[in-house]
Amino acid sequence: MKKLIYLFSILLVFAGCKKSAYESAFGDRPESRTANAISEVNTKLTTATDGWVGTLSTQEGGGYGFYMNFDATTQVVNMYADMSDATATVLGKSTFRVKANAGAELIFDTYNYISLPADPDPSSFGGETGAGFRSDVEFIYDHSTADSILFTGKKYRQPLVMVKATAAQKALFAGGGYKTAIDKMKTFFQTIKNPYIDITAGSAALKAGITMNASNDRSTGKRFSFTGLAADGKTVGSGDSKFAFSLEGADLLNAGLVYEGVSFKKIRWKDATTLAFYDAAGKEYVVKSSPSPLLPLYILMGAGYKSITTPNATTYPGWGSDFIARRATAATGVSRWSLSTGSLRLSELNFTFNDVTKKMVLVANTPAGTSSFSLTFNYTYTKSESGVFKFTIGTLGGNEAAIAPDMASLLAQRINVDNFTLDYFTHPVTGATLGQFKSIEHPDFTFTGALQ
Amino acid sequence: MKTYIYKLFAFIFISSFILSCKKDEALDVDLSKLNIDQPVANTPLDSWLTKTFVDEYNIDVIYRYNRFYHGDDRDVAAVQVDKVEPQMQTVLDGFLLPYRKVAGVAFIKKYSPKQFVLFGSGSFNPDGSYTLATAAAGRNITIYDLNNFDLSNSGTIVGKLRTIHHEFTHILNQIVPMPADFQLITKSTYLATWTTKSDESARADGYVTPYASSQPGEDFAETTTSLLVLGQAWYDNWANGSTTEGKAALKAKEASVVQYFNSNLNIDFRTLQREVQEVVRKQYSYQEASFRYWMGQNLYKSITINMASDPVYASAGVSPAFAQVYENVRAGIKALPYGLTLNFITMNFTAADKMYVEINFSQGTGTFLARYPFNVALNTTNGQTRFSTGTAGGTDASWVGNANLIRPGVQPILTYLLNYTFVADWLPTNINADNYNKYGGFYVLGTPTNNFYGLLGQ
Numbered sequence: 001m002k003k004l005i006y007l008f009s010i011l012l013v014f015a016g017c018k019k020s021a022y023e024s025a026f027g028d029r030p031e032s033r034t035a036n037a038i039s040e041v042n043t044k045l046t047t048a049t050d051g052w053v054g055t056l057s058t059q060e061g062g063g064y065g066f067y068m069n070f071d072a073t074t075q076v077v078n079m080y081a082d083m084s085d086a087t088a089t090v091l092g093k094s095t096f097r098v099k100a101n102a103g104a105e106l107i108f109d110t111y112n113y114i115s116l117p118a119d120p121d122p123s124s125f126g127g128e129t130g131a132g133f134r135s136d137v138e139f140i141y142d143h144s145t146a147d148s149i150l151f152t153g154k155k156y157r158q159p160l161v162m163v164k165a166t167a168a169q170k171a172l173f174a175g176g177g178y179k180t181a182i183d184k185m186k187t188f189f190q191t192i193k194n195p196y197i198d199i200t201a202g203s204a205a206l207k208a209g210i211t212m213n214a215s216n217d218r219s220t221g222k223r224f225s226f227t228g229l230a231a232d233g234k235t236v237g238s239g240d241s242k243f244a245f246s247l248e249g250a251d252l253l254n255a256g257l258v259y260e261g262v263s264f265k266k267i268r269w270k271d272a273t274t275l276a277f278y279d280a281a282g283k284e285y286v287v288k289s290s291p292s293p294l295l296p297l298y299i300l301m302g303a304g305y306k307s308i309t310t311p312n313a314t315t316y317p318g319w320g321s322d323f324i325a326r327r328a329t330a331a332t333g334v335s336r337w338s339l340s341t342g343s344l345r346l347s348e349l350n351f352t353f354n355d356v357t358k359k360m361v362l363v364a365n366t367p368a369g370t371s372s373f374s375l376t377f378n379y380t381y382t383k384s385e386s387g388v389f390k391f392t393i394g395t396l397g398g399n400e401a402a403i404a405p406d407m408a409s410l411l412a413q414r415i416n417v418d419n420f421t422l423d424y425f426t427h428p429v430t431g432a433t434l435g436q437f438k439s440i441e442h443p444d445f446t447f448t449g450a451l452q
Numbered sequence: 453m454k455t456y457i458y459k460l461f462a463f464i465f466i467s468s469f470i471l472s473c474k475k476d477e478a479l480d481v482d483l484s485k486l487n488i489d490q491p492v493a494n495t496p497l498d499s500w501l502t503k504t505f506v507d508e509y510n511i512d513v514i515y516r517y518n519r520f521y522h523g524d525d526r527d528v529a530a531v532q533v534d535k536v537e538p539q540m541q542t543v544l545d546g547f548l549l550p551y552r553k554v555a556g557v558a559f560i561k562k563y564s565p566k567q568f569v570l571f572g573s574g575s576f577n578p579d580g581s582y583t584l585a586t587a588a589a590g591r592n593i594t595i596y597d598l599n600n601f602d603l604s605n606s607g608t609i610v611g612k613l614r615t616i617h618h619e620f621t622h623i624l625n626q627i628v629p630m631p632a633d634f635q636l637i638t639k640s641t642y643l644a645t646w647t648t649k650s651d652e653s654a655r656a657d658g659y660v661t662p663y664a665s666s667q668p669g670e671d672f673a674e675t676t677t678s679l680l681v682l683g684q685a686w687y688d689n690w691a692n693g694s695t696t697e698g699k700a701a702l703k704a705k706e707a708s709v710v711q712y713f714n715s716n717l718n719i720d721f722r723t724l725q726r727e728v729q730e731v732v733r734k735q736y737s738y739q740e741a742s743f744r745y746w747m748g749q750n751l752y753k754s755i756t757i758n759m760a761s762d763p764v765y766a767s768a769g770v771s772p773a774f775a776q777v778y779e780n781v782r783a784g785i786k787a788l789p790y791g792l793t794l795n796f797i798t799m800n801f802t803a804a805d806k807m808y809v810e811i812n813f814s815q816g817t818g819t820f821l822a823r824y825p826f827n828v829a830l831n832t833t834n835g836q837t838r839f840s841t842g843t844a845g846g847t848d849a850s851w852v853g854n855a856n857l858i859r860p861g862v863q864p865i866l867t868y869l870l871n872y873t874f875v876a877d878w879l880p881t882n883i884n885a886d887n888y889n890k891y892g893g894f895y896v897l898g899t900p901t902n903n904f905y906g907l908l909g910q
Contacts, residue, residue: 109491130578
């Protein structure tokens with residue numbers, strides 16, 4: 001019995017745990033770990049004497065580029081940004097701080113250019129009322145390398161990537177070089193006709209048409225997009241990416257611009273006048289110019305292009321003899337009708353396409369003296385794989401029903417019954433790219449108009 | 453027995469084993485170091501804020517962005533640094549100092565909100581409208597939309613000042629509840645969906661703004677703010693343009709607000725109103741608080757000058773030049789061979805560009821009028837005014853017989869009015885609080901000491 005008591009007593013001693021001192025799973029006390037994290041970010045940001053070149057994409061809007069310089073003692077950050085000529089040339093001065101929050105958090109805590117896409121007041125920079133472009137001014141520290149530091153937006157989770165600037169870059173930014181670089185690229189894309197790059201997808205050689213939108217529009221601005229025929233020659237491929245201007249060109253943000261399986265990451269000047277895209281592997285794609293649009297008009301009509309508008313004229317480049325004669329007949333017919341301000345005069349014809357609903361609306365502008373007046377004819381249409389259009393006229397309104405017989409030469413005898421193809425037509429004088437209707441049954445019934 | 457002991461020991465052993473291993477020692481973390489957020493505050497702006505607000509009123513001004521202060525469900529932009537000082541200066545001049553002067557140092561130090569939080573953009577509501585400011589717990593005022601603050605635009609300053617007074621009125625209501633009678637004045641027309649109410653409809657129902665019609669608390673704050681910041685002239689004009697019931701309601705609300713301040717808070721409301729108005733008029737030159745503006749609006753229909761019996765002339769003084777003119781008229785009328793006595797002189801503004809001088813005089817126990825018409829050319833921007841001879845407004849005795857009869861005596865004031873370019877202004881400048889807003893007049897351009905003023909009638 002006694003033995004038993006001893007045994008239990010000894011066991012009791014063993015049962016009592018040794019309470020050792022607190023040991024952190026992470027090696028350091030929590031408060032010193034937060035202090036270290038803050039100090040690390042602060043030190044990293046403020047010891048880069050030439051500042052940082054950064055990019056930020058917004059959740060709803062496009063991407064933006066920055067140059068920033070952080071000062072430790074005053075917590076002042078100076079920046080340039082690519083939102084406008086002013087933000088690219090006038091140094092924006094505000095404050096920043098780094099505080100503890102799930103690690104370290106960088107806050108641009110007074111207003112600066114980076115606040116613009118986050119401003120909920122559309123009168124400041126556009127965007128959506130109450131949310132702007134859905135962007136942040138608070139960024140959670142992610143990680144850093146020797147020459148870069150990465151943050152993630154606190155609310156909208158967009159990456160803010162900053163790379164240490166060189167002394168040369170710093171001088172360029174200070175000297176207005178950012179605007180010069182931005183203007184150069186804008187001019188390039190404004191001047192070049194139908195820019196594209198050659199891509200090889202599998203065994204197919206494809207052309208990707210390039211569109212740059214450098215505006216600050218929330219849903220379309222600060223984006224590059226590619227469109228082109230896919231390998232099958234029928235479907236249209238597309239891809240787009242938000243971008244930020246840099247001194248050297250532009251950076252395609254986040255995953256880059258993914259098109260036909262290739263991930264494009266940046267755009268750089270190959271030489272003074274040649275621009276090239278570079279994919280993730282560093283392969284170069286030089287931007288070329290095509291004399292005509294890359295996609296056939298029948299594919300783009302109602303999608304990329306919305307309408308063809310014939311001018312107010314009796315003859316025009318690309319108008320066939322049958323169309324000219326029939327338009328004249330219709331013009332005479334229409335002039336039978338008059339308002340108090342004068343008789344109707346057949347003017348522009350506007351054909352607006354919607355490729356999704358397969359509807360086409362023909363608006364015939366028929367002003368009477370100084371009063372505007374127009375006739376609206378609603379069509380549905382079918383489009384064959386090879387691009388043959390067949391238009392079917394819908395129910396006519398009162399005015400349209402009354403006047404349609406006078407326009408029968410154009411409508412009932414041609415547009416309502418013939419099969420049409422659509423193609424590009426280059427204006428022989430201005431060089432503008434027009435859209436042209438061609439009747440299959442009546443080769444002389446062709447007409448052109450401005451493409452929009 | 454043995455089994456019992458065995459079981460007992462086993463029980464002790466197991467419970468000891470479990471209990472002894474529970475480590476419940478709290479980790480002693482220094483929280484002041486854990487969540488570090490101490491912005492560097494070493495700019496001239498920071499020291500000005502510390503000296504002016506923290507040291508004097510224990511008011512913390514937070515202008516560096518912190519999401520906590522606006523809530524995570526909204527996106528609000530940070531403030532532009534250069535807007536902070538102008539905004540806080542207006543808080544000081546248009547809010548803290550008037551209260552300090554009228555309600556006392558102890559009052560304002562105790563009850564002023566202890567935290568001002570500043571944001572650059574508005575705080576947008578789901579319906580697309582945005583909040584300009586909020587007050588919380590009698591201690592915090594958060595001001596939004598500072599990035600649109602423009603010191604050169606008195607309208608935006610007055611707008612912000614309204615916001616601050618509005619929020620502070622809420623705070624006062626949290627200290628001393630608003631009067632119950634106020635809530636009954638337009639009880640039947642409060643409507644939460646105030647955004648659909650038009651200004652005109654609110655005015656007709658007896659509210660100063662559509663927002664005021666949302667609930668009595670907002671109504672009280674809006675009424676108080678209108679009286680303090682927009683001024684009595686604005687309030688009177690607003691009431692005059694309402695319906696009969698609406699005007700009665702607005703006047704009842706005004707009386708209730710004055711009563712609340714005077715009795716419940718022991719703050720002389722009229723003095724406070726004067727202090728705030730002095731800032732709005734003189735410091736911010738707010739056009740719609742100017743006498744010239746309201747003369748242009750034809751709010752004031754008459755100016756009555758009664759040097760013989762209006763005590764204001766004894767207390768506030770009279771310009772010697774005009775006193776001489778008035779005395780010449782009095783003596784001139786008396787000198788006429790009819791035994792006449794001047795009672796007082798009234799300028800009646802029948803329209804913004806029409807006025808007639810009306811001489812009220814007595815013969816024995818009978819009282820008579822003589823009227824002299826003028827055209828008025830008043831520039832509402834700078835207040836400059838020219839009077840020129842107008843057309844008689846009628847053919848009765850006051851316009852013809854009496855007017856001609858005593859014209860030789862009245863001539864000095866008619867000549868005086870025709871001779872100068874005047875400037876319309878709130879006169880006299882040293883008016884006491886009780887008569888504030890009740891007197892106005894004109895001074896000679898370039899010679900402010902040559903002026904006349906009188907009791908305003910609407």
